[in-house]
Amino acid sequence: xGKEKLLKFVxxxxxxxxxxxxxxxxxxxxxxxxxxxxAAPLTAVFALSFWSQDYLxxxxxFTLANYHEVWSQPIYRVLMARSLGVSTLVTLVTVTLAFxxxxxxxFHIHPSKKLLWIFLITIPFWTSYLMRIFLWKxxxxxxxxxxxxxxxxxxxxxxxxxxxxxxxxxxxTLSHAWAPFAILPIFVSLEKIDRSLLEAATDLGxxxxxxxxxxxxxxxxxxxxxxxxxxxxxxxxxxxxxRLVGGPDGLMIANIIEVQFKRANNPPLGAALAVxxxxxxxxxxxxxxxxxxxYLRSNSS
Amino acid sequence: xxxxxxxxxWAYVSLYLIFLYMPALLLPIFALNDSRIVxxxxxxxxxxxxxxLWETEALHDALRNSLIIASITAFMSTIFGLMAAxxxxxxxxxxxxxxxxxxxxxxxxxxxxxxxxxxxxxxxFGFDLSLWTIILGHVLICTPFxxxxxxxxxxxxxxxxxxxxxxxxxxxxxxxxWVSLPLVLxxxxxxxxxxxxxxxxxxxxxxxxxxxxxxxxxxxxxxxxFPARLPSVMALGTFLLAASLLLLISAxxxxxxxxxxxxxxxxxxxx
Amino acid sequence: MIELxxxxxxxxxxxxxxxxxxTIQRGEFFSLLGPSGCGxxxxxRTISGFEHPDEGDIYIDGQSxxxxxxxxxxxxxxxxxxxxxxxMTVGQNVGFGLRRKGLRKGEIKSQVNAALEMVSLEGLExxxxxxxxxxxxxxxxxxxxxxxxxxxxxxxxPLSALDKKLREQxxxxxxxxxxxxGITFLLxxxxxxxxxxxxxxxxxxxxxxxxxLASPEEIYARPLSKQVAEFIGSMSFLRAETLSQTIDAxxxxxxxxxxxxxxxxxQLSAAMKKNxxxxxxxxxxxxxxxxxxxxxxxxxxxxTGRVYYGDMTYYEVRLNNSSQVVTVSMRNTAGRxxxxxxxxxxxxxxSSSITLI
Numbered sequence: 064x065g066k067e068k069l070l071k072f073v074x075x076x077x078x079x080x081x082x083x084x085x086x087x088x089x090x091x092x093x094x095x096x097x098x099x100x101x102a103a104p105l106t107a108v109f110a111l112s113f114w115s116q117d118y119l120x121x122x123x124x125f126t127l128a129n130y131h132e133v134w135s136q137p138i139y140r141v142l143m144a145r146s147l148g149v150s151t152l153v154t155l156v157t158v159t160l161a162f163x164x165x166x167x168x169x170f171h172i173h174p175s176k177k178l179l180w181i182f183l184i185t186i187p188f189w190t191s192y193l194m195r196i197f198l199w200k201x202x203x204x205x206x207x208x209x210x211x212x213x214x215x216x217x218x219x220x221x222x223x224x225x226x227x228x229x230x231x232x233x234x235x236t237l238s239h240a241w242a243p244f245a246i247l248p249i250f251v252s253l254e255k256i257d258r259s260l261l262e263a264a265t266d267l268g269x270x271x272x273x274x275x276x277x278x279x280x281x282x283x284x285x286x287x288x289x290x291x292x293x294x295x296x297x298x299x300x301x302x303x304x305x306r307l308v309g310g311p312d313g314l315m316i317a318n319i320i321e322v323q324f325k326r327a328n329n330p331p332l333g334a335a336l337a338v339x340x341x342x343x344x345x346x347x348x349x350x351x352x353x354x355x356x357x358y359l360r361s362n363s364s
Numbered sequence: 365x366x367x368x369x370x371x372x373x374w375a376y377v378s379l380y381l382i383f384l385y386m387p388a389l390l391l392p393i394f395a396l397n398d399s400r401i402v403x404x405x406x407x408x409x410x411x412x413x414x415x416x417l418w419e420t421e422a423l424h425d426a427l428r429n430s431l432i433i434a435s436i437t438a439f440m441s442t443i444f445g446l447m448a449a450x451x452x453x454x455x456x457x458x459x460x461x462x463x464x465x466x467x468x469x470x471x472x473x474x475x476x477x478x479x480x481x482x483x484x485x486x487x488x489f490g491f492d493l494s495l496w497t498i499i500l501g502h503v504l505i506c507t508p509f510x511x512x513x514x515x516x517x518x519x520x521x522x523x524x525x526x527x528x529x530x531x532x533x534x535x536x537x538x539x540x541x542w543v544s545l546p547l548v549l550x551x552x553x554x555x556x557x558x559x560x561x562x563x564x565x566x567x568x569x570x571x572x573x574x575x576x577x578x579x580x581x582x583x584x585x586x587x588x589x590f591p592a593r594l595p596s597v598m599a600l601g602t603f604l605l606a607a608s609l610l611l612l613i614s615a616x617x618x619x620x621x622x623x624x625x626x627x628x629x630x631x632x633x634x635x
Numbered sequence: 636m637i638e639l640x641x642x643x644x645x646x647x648x649x650x651x652x653x654x655x656x657x658t659i660q661r662g663e664f665f666s667l668l669g670p671s672g673c674g675x676x677x678x679x680r681t682i683s684g685f686e687h688p689d690e691g692d693i694y695i696d697g698q699s700x701x702x703x704x705x706x707x708x709x710x711x712x713x714x715x716x717x718x719x720x721x722x723m724t725v726g727q728n729v730g731f732g733l734r735r736k737g738l739r740k741g742e743i744k745s746q747v748n749a750a751l752e753m754v755s756l757e758g759l760e761x762x763x764x765x766x767x768x769x770x771x772x773x774x775x776x777x778x779x780x781x782x783x784x785x786x787x788x789x790x791x792x793p794l795s796a797l798d799k800k801l802r803e804q805x806x807x808x809x810x811x812x813x814x815x816x817g818i819t820f821l822l823x824x825x826x827x828x829x830x831x832x833x834x835x836x837x838x839x840x841x842x843x844x845x846x847x848l849a850s851p852e853e854i855y856a857r858p859l860s861k862q863v864a865e866f867i868g869s870m871s872f873l874r875a876e877t878l879s880q881t882i883d884a885x886x887x888x889x890x891x892x893x894x895x896x897x898x899x900x901x902q903l904s905a906a907m908k909k910n911x912x913x914x915x916x917x918x919x920x921x922x923x924x925x926x927x928x929x930x931x932x933x934x935x936x937x938x939t940g941r942v943y944y945g946d947m948t949y950y951e952v953r954l955n956n957s958s959q960v961v962t963v964s965m966r967n968t969a970g971r972x973x974x975x976x977x978x979x980x981x982x983x984x985x986s987s988s989i990t991l992i
Binding site: 192195321324 | 369370373376377380381383384385386387388390391394402403405444445447448450451452454455456457458460463464466467469470472473474475476477478480481482483484485487488500501503504507511561565567568571572580581584585588597598601604605608609612
């Protein structure tokens, strides 16, 4: 080992022995992993979106053709708009339905039983994701649980068509699939509320409605925001649900990305779609967080 | 007014629970239903779909692949989670927040993006798709969950305990082995369980990155297109639900045993 | 035993230790006393090896501690919260250090028993740590550190988590324990009573510097600065004027109290300024209840407030012919009544009551 190399080796070892060095070394391993397998691949996707597919080869001359196609072809615009529409609606439905549940567990359940209730909420989600989605197809289908029962009971004669293989079916199914992810963050934020604040409000003569609107809801807002983001972001890119219960009019952006990468063999176009979708999701999330912050600030002043 | 509110809430919660449990309750019903068609009306009781599971070789392969992937993923992502959580809760160093943020990004990234980007890299470098390519993707998406779980464990951890051990002559390694690790063990177990379950159930990344060997969800995906095989899929689902419930309950028992041993009061009990 | 040579430690811009130089003798019970944030805990952690000084050297038993980590230093620390390992029994806690040394099981067991006996916890080795009371936890922490036979035992506010009764009892026990084992004890505390009752010597710290280092009696009787005087016990400060001074005596006139000639204290070798401040401890003043009682000096005053402590009463007395107020403590002996506010009183004092600062 050369003298210089030895010196470098020694200083590296000394650095690892400092507090900073230890922290960096520990964090470095997962960081490098994420850099290699996430940051680098995402960069590759980004680069790919500016190239083009030439039969089996990839042509690496810079082009905006993919983006031009993505943003001008109606089919992609429709899919993108539908994905965003589905996610927004699913987020709204899921979080609205979840809030009373989280509130109920946090405020009406004895502390020793809370964990049991959380467990109760999550049990249905210990089955395969695919199977849960598929079972909704069974529930909502022509001879499904709902239509079958209603027909036999003589309440309806024809199967209800508004829940069959369409947008609505996708929303119902996804709202179910993401329920615990909305309940848990809201529950956590409700749990953090200092109960003496509520007693103080009652003491000062606030009624239950006022107390809820002025204290509970604003304090639970961080949890609600987290729940919205946790539900919104992944559902935009959901692949399975549209394929299983969406029918031809329920397909979403992930399905077309998959088609470009596999069957249509046009990865650059798929990459441009993926990048566009990511950009829109990021923008929508940022906007949401920004609006929320603004609301909080105007509320507190 | 107060009473109607309370009963209204209870009624709502009951309806919601029916909504939540509807699919899960249908699983065992159709798994035991003596009909090739997964629909009502029910035809009678049978165990043959479970027997069929026992005989299907491809299913066993897929299950084995999934278990291998989930085990390795759980192990790797828990170690990564441990390192990242430890680094950010214990040490101050430049770029700490930025580095942690990159590790956490998969949490807010649609899985299809992760799958696609890894596929692009694998294709570019001409690697073969295998169980390992799936594991790489799964570790990536499981690590953030492990970081969250391990951070909670480390934040509740009293740092002077480590200093005490070090002061009593233990090396850094021995301090970790005899003091830190036993005290965050419940977190480690939770992290292993969570990452194992996520990996076992993950479909999209496995769908994109699977080569010849497929995972259980990818195998099930294939079955969903053949109506004749659906009852056995139901039987498989029932089996998986029962197995994961058993795993979860035993994990909780271990956790409570651990909590009693460590003397930390756990907030709330499952049973 | 411990030598610190201008040890300096900074955290960012704040200077936690400002060139601290200090020597602690073998077998001494030494206390670092100061308000929170004065650097005393940093000093303790620097000696134990958890912090490393930016400048200066530390020697323990003649050996430089530079580059020696906490686990290799001949010191052991009793933590403020005791840091009892919650997943171990009392015996496992106490034997932890010996196990890391690789001693045989039988040897560890007998040493653990001896250590537990020393802190009067015999028979508790199989108890789980979380079943212990605060006082017991403290004894376990002591036994766990002492079993390592350190050259110096460091104690970081060891009594602050205990209630008053137990704290007083442990003060005696710690002192006895230190005598029995003969190990150098270095105690960090913000409680002046703890420092005064237990220590051979005390270093008072403010803002990362040692303000005074002396025996408890010396520090109490002759504080070097107003800051020290205020921190230790209570003291009334009065404006005064230097009338004349020689090499061994100073004559001063204290506003409202009177004129007195005092011997020049050793530490005040320079000439005194004209306008000075003097201090007077409440117990060195007396309220004269009986007209027949006489004192070297007597000064009239009026009671403006009082605090009753059971055995003692503290009076606030405004001196006549002045706005200055002094505190006087009186023992509530048999037959002595508690004076009411606005009573006119005579205060008795002599020249030894006055402290020049």
